[in-house]
Amino acid sequence: MGDKLPIKMLHDRVLARMPREEGERKSTGGILIPATAQVAKRLFWGEVVGIGNHVRAIKVGDRVLFSPDDQHEVEVSGEDYLILRERDIHAVAASRIEESTGLYL
Numbered sequence: 001m002g003d004k005l006p007i008k009m010l011h012d013r014v015l016a017r018m019p020r021e022e023g024e025r026k027s028t029g030g031i032l033i034p035a036t037a038q039v040a041k042r043l044f045w046g047e048v049v050g051i052g053n054h055v056r057a058i059k060v061g062d063r064v065l066f067s068p069d070d071q072h073e074v075e076v077s078g079e080d081y082l083i084l085r086e087r088d089i090h091a092v093a094a095s096r097i098e099e100s101t102g103l104y105l
Contacts, residue, residue, distance in 0.1 A: 016046035065091040
């Protein structure tokens with residue numbers, strides 16, 4: 001199977017992989033936050049591993065910012081992935097993105 005997943009995303013769907021939770025983390029102020037702490041309204045970054053044919057602004061390999069409330073989890077070949085709609089993604093981090101506002105005019 002190699003690097004290709006055995007599925008094809010449809011329409012405006014994006015398949016993303018979230019980085020593994022590292023357990024405890026530190027805030028920018030140096031405060032240790034335990035893995036069991038819940039942070040309300042926190043957005044997450046994930047790596048795009050598949051896109052549907054109507055996705056316009058996202059490519060495979062991009063990092064995307066999304067809300068955990070907008071996700072659906074799925075297991076493929078023993079790994080957990082998230083299925084999102086392109087419109088539910090708040091930001092894209094990729095080396096190809098230049099200085100632009102990201103607005104559609």
